[in-house]
Amino acid sequence: MYRLLVVDDEEIIADSLYEVLSRLLPDELDVCKAYSAAEALDWMARTRIDILLTDIRMPGIDGLELTEEIVAYWPRCKVVFLTGYSEFDYAYKAIQMPGARYVLKTEGYDKVTQTVRDVLREIHEDNRILELDRQSREQRYALDAMAQGDYVRHLLQDSRQLCRERDVLTGEFRALNIALDPARPVSLALGRLCYPEGTAYSRRSELTNACRAIGSSYLEGQTRCLGVTDRHGDLVWLLQPSEDAAARFSDRMVRYLEGTLELIQETCGETLGLTMAIALSGAPCEWEAVTSQYERLRQLCQLRLSDGLSVIMTDRTDPRETLDPNEEYRIGRKAEILAAHLEADRREKFFEGLEEVAGRALQPDANVQTTVEAYYAVALALLSYINRWGLQGQIGDYGKLMHLNDHASMKDGFQYLSRVAEDIFGIKRLDEKERASCAIDRICRYVNEHLGEDLSLVKLAEISYFNPTYLSRFFKQERGLNLSEYIDQCRIRRAMELLKDGELKVREVAAAVGYEAAHSFTRFFKKATGMTPQEYRDTIPIV
Numbered sequence: 408m409y410r411l412l413v414v415d416d417e418e419i420i421a422d423s424l425y426e427v428l429s430r431l432l433p434d435e436l437d438v439c440k441a442y443s444a445a446e447a448l449d450w451m452a453r454t455r456i457d458i459l460l461t462d463i464r465m466p467g468i469d470g471l472e473l474t475e476e477i478v479a480y481w482p483r484c485k486v487v488f489l490t491g492y493s494e495f496d497y498a499y500k501a502i503q504m505p506g507a508r509y510v511l512k513t514e515g516y517d518k519v520t521q522t523v524r525d526v527l528r529e530i531h532e533d534n535r536i537l538e539l540d541r542q543s544r545e546q547r548y549a550l551d552a553m554a555q556g557d558y559v560r561h562l563l564q565d566s567r568q569l570c571r572e573r574d575v576l577t578g579e580f581r582a583l584n585i586a587l588d589p590a591r592p593v594s595l596a597l598g599r600l601c602y603p604e605g606t607a608y609s610r611r612s613e614l615t616n617a618c619r620a621i622g623s624s625y626l627e628g629q630t631r632c633l634g635v636t637d638r639h640g641d642l643v644w645l646l647q648p649s650e651d652a653a654a655r656f657s658d659r660m661v662r663y664l665e666g667t668l669e670l671i672q673e674t675c676g677e678t679l680g681l682t683m684a685i686a687l688s689g690a691p692c693e694w695e696a697v698t699s700q701y702e703r704l705r706q707l708c709q710l711r712l713s714d715g716l717s718v719i720m721t722d723r724t725d726p727r728e729t730l731d732p733n734e735e736y737r738i739g740r741k742a743e744i745l746a747a748h749l750e751a752d753r754r755e756k757f758f759e760g761l762e763e764v765a766g767r768a769l770q771p772d773a774n775v776q777t778t779v780e781a782y783y784a785v786a787l788a789l790l791s792y793i794n795r796w797g798l799q800g801q802i803g804d805y806g807k808l809m810h811l812n813d814h815a816s817m818k819d820g821f822q823y824l825s826r827v828a829e830d831i832f833g834i835k836r837l838d839e840k841e842r843a844s845c846a847i848d849r850i851c852r853y854v855n856e857h858l859g860e861d862l863s864l865v866k867l868a869e870i871s872y873f874n875p876t877y878l879s880r881f882f883k884q885e886r887g888l889n890l891s892e893y894i895d896q897c898r899i900r901r902a903m904e905l906l907k908d909g910e911l912k913v914r915e916v917a918a919a920v921g922y923e924a925a926h927s928f929t930r931f932f933k934k935a936t937g938m939t940p941q942e943y944r945d946t947i948p949i950v
Contacts, residue, residue: 408673408876409530410454410865411523413440414447414461414473415489420512422927424460424489427516428523433889435527437864437875444468451477452659454865454875455666456484458526460519463490474507479655480663482628483533483670485526489519537624538678555583556635559645563637566697576694586631591647592691594660596668597704598622598642600675601682611640617679618642622671629663642683643701647691661689665719669874672717682717689722702739703787719874720791738764738777742784749792754832761785761828765821782811785824792831797846797871802830846871847885850878854894858901858920862894899935902928906944913940 411428415421425440439454441447444465450456459477463470474486491512510522558579562569570576576589587593600618602611619634619642626632626644629652634644648660668685675681686704703722741764748757768781786808793802805827807813814820850871854862867890868875882890898920905916917928917940932940 408435408437408864408879409457409527410437410439410875411458411460412447412450412456413438414442414444414459414465414470416443416462416465418442418924419926420462422922422924423930424516424519426927426931427520428460429891431520431523432527433891434879434883436523437879439863439865444470444473447473448476450865451480452662453869454662455669456481457530458485458487458523460487460489460523463488480659481666483530485530487519487522487526534674534677537621537674555585555633558583558585559633559635559643560638562694563643563698563701566699566701567695570694570697585633587633587645587647588631589694592693593697594646594664594688594691595697595700595704596644596646596664596688597637597686597701598644598668598671598683599685600642601684603680614679614681615640615642618671618675618681618683621674621678622668625667625671625674629667637701639705641705645697660691661687661721665721665874668719669876672719673876676717684718684720686720686722705739705743717874718795718877720794722787738780738784741781742788745785746788746792749788749828749831752832757828757832758825761821761825765824769818769821778817779811782817782820782824783809785821786811789824789827789831797849797873798831798834800849801834801845802827805830844885847882850882850890851893855897855901858894858898859918860921862921864890895931895935899932902932902940903936903943906940907947909944916940 413421413424413428415424421440421442425438428436429438439450441450444461444467447459447461448468456477459474461470461473465473468476470488470490474488478484478486486507488507488509489512490509508522508526510518569579570589573589579585580587580589598618600611600615602614606614615636619636622642622644623632623634626634626646629649631647631649632644634642637643646664664687668687672683672685675683688700688704692700700722741760745757745760745764748754748760764781764785768778790805790808793799793805799805807823808827811817811820814823850867853867853870864875864879868878871878873881879890882893886893902916902920905911905919906913911919913929914925917923917925920928922928922931929939932938932943936943938946
């Protein structure tokens with residue numbers, strides 16, 4: 408799904424364009440709106456922007472300056488300038504921007520919608536060209552990838568040893584043509600592919616290499632990246648911001664990576680027919696801690712919702728923790744076993760394993776780092792399961808899972824983990840269909856309780872722990888209609904209820920159901936019911 412952002416300081420225009428474009432291609436286009444460049448930049452920091460439809464002349468930051476900011480952050484964003492002004496200097500600057508389009512407001516909605524359709528076709532064509540480029544990259548990088556892959560696989564298993572001496576690490580990078588900086592922290596992304604049943608090994612290898620090339624083609628430019636296949640057959644990217652992007656991204660690098668990884672997922676789905684679950688570092692780590700971060704991401708992927716779902720999970724724990732390598736491996740292995748018991752609903756085995764981990768961690772002579780790592784390994788397994796299955800509203804108090812300091816003692820912490828696990832196993836007695844329904848029901852409750860607030864797909868994805876594209880598909884699969892259509896239905900029902908109250912003005916009803924401008928609400932209401940709000944109110948009998 409692609410994301411279009413409408414920006415205009417004239418609210419009536421922004422609202423009207425939002426309404427028209429929201430209904431243009433609801434399965435393919437997620438539309439957001441902003442009434443200023445500053446508000447648009449907030450959207451840019453929250454989510455990926457694929458198409459920017461903006462007025463040129465606005466107070467403060469104008470459309471040209473806004474475009475430069477957004478394209479610097481999302482370089483594949485397509486730009487459509489919309490203006491009622493015909494000044495030569497503005498038009499000339501806009502036309503000079505590569506790939507930008509220029510539409511006059513006087514040309515009407517038909518021209519705007521046709522331009523958006525043209526831009527979407529251009530995006531699809533760009534993706535096709537990227538696919539051809541990917542195929543050539545596969546051949547060109549094959550020999551380098553073999554040597555780099557062997558080295559990185561060793562590094563993922565024992566980064567503490569291999570990265571101990573910085574000069575040696577620098578020499579290895581240079582010899583293997585690894586375009587990463589050993590003196591700067593690195594982020595990791597781990598992708599787990601879901602292959603069609605019965606796919607042969609050779610075909611899996613071919614598809615994996617294709618996905619790695621797709622990922623690298625999207626990530627290069629704004630990042631330095633190296634993609635390899637680990638010993639489990641999963642994709643791993645080592646990532647650093649490019650020199651130009653480092654200062655610009657600042658603390659927004661994770662948002663950029665999340666948006667770009669979503670594009671990679673979609674392209675792999677469109678061109679190769681594959682889905683991919685991705686786990687991403689929440690913060691960069693030192694090279695010595697790569698193994699620890701890699702193990703965390705593997706745990707996240709192990710606990711994805713289920714095969715066949717393209718989800719992105721971001722590890723929000725601190726990747727800089729370090730442990731004795733042997734102890735780290737044992738804890739990671741124990742956490743994997745506990746996660747497997749949780750997935751398979753083996754309650755007794757899970758609690759036997761948890762008791763063993765807690766008993767070892769709470770020994771008087773236990774290493775503090777080992778104890779902390781053991782707690783967080785189990786907590787991460789539980790939290791990942793809760794998030795992937797959308798159990799947030801059904802688990803009593805799970806907010807302290809990733810906050811060890813909120814517990815009075817380490818013993819209290821492990822007892823808390825046991826209670827959360829008990830709640831999860833209780834809920835797991837529901838079948839899969841009921842769990843999916845619970846997640847959608849929770850989203851529906853949120854919509855009905857917050858009709859006057861931001862109900863964009865991006866916002867609902869943030870509060871439901873899904874990525875926007877997956878949430879859109881998942882909702883339609885479960886309810887048989889688009890999420891935007893469901894929101895419109897809720898707004899109409901609520902508006903009808905409120906209009907029965909003669910004390911409320913139409914503009915107050917509009918605000919209560921999410922319309923800042925009364926004229927936009929009137930147009931929306933008439934389209935849905937065939938009457939204006941006032942005409943509907945007039946039909947209500949006086950009691």
